[in-house]
Amino acid sequence: LMQPTSKPMNSLSEMSFGNMPNEGGFLLLTRSEADEAIERHGVNRKFIRSFVGSQEFIKGQERRCVWVTEEEYQEAREDDWLNDRFEAVRKQRASSKRATTEQLAGTPYRFGEVRQSGRERTIVVPRVSSENRDFLPVGLGSPGTIIGDRNFALYDAPLWNMALIASRIHWVWIGTVCVRLEMRFSYSNTLGWNTFPIPKLTQKNKEDLARCAENILLAREAHFPATIADLYKPEDMPDDL
DSSP states (O other): OOOOOSSOSTTOOOOEEOBBOOSTTSSEEOHHHHHHHHHTTOOOGGGEEEEEOHHHHHHOOOOEEEOOOGGGHHHHHTSHHHHHHHHHHHHHHHTOSSHHHHHGGGOTTSOSBOOOOSOSOEEEEESEEOTTSSSOOOEEEOTTOEEBTTEEEEETOOTHHHHHHHSHHHHHHHHHHSOEETTEEEOOIIIIITTOOOOOOOHHHHHHHHHHHHHHHHHHHHTTTOOHHHHTOOTTOOTTO
């Protein structure tokens, strides 16, 4: 097998982890909690973002998160509801026996590991998914969406990268070189993406691939509100995969 590299091969875009919350659940919200924060407590909508983990992406589940930048922190902490959340995060992190988590108590308004600004166009790839689907689940995150660390993400990458991930040959490659969780695919950016062997692509190749990705997205849109789980589910596949 080809050895993993520290950087993507050929002209593939870099694939990173999503953002790791590590906040004791105080910055992650259900949709109803987010609606209540905005409608009953007057929280500014700009501090509430859509949050997508692997299950949210595959099954279309809705989740929200508090997302505050360093520049916005002073403004955000003036809101009592938000400040209570920040204080809960601070206490949770400060009580940790892990030194790295304890250090995060100084930034209680943000996730433990932040890998995006929140303004990117993002290609989303769940880290774990069923081996029973004929294609790997992959797609675009809505603008402003925060990607959780149960996914890999390509931030502001050209759309043709999505077409490669959605291809049957990539499914075969991932099933061959990556480890399994039970029998499910456990995607790896180093083992699976960085080593994916493709020929040198011309500009025409990339344009054709981008058009394929657009067609995939349009086909899914035509079946809205069907989710990835609905559209790619074999007839004999259990609902919980």
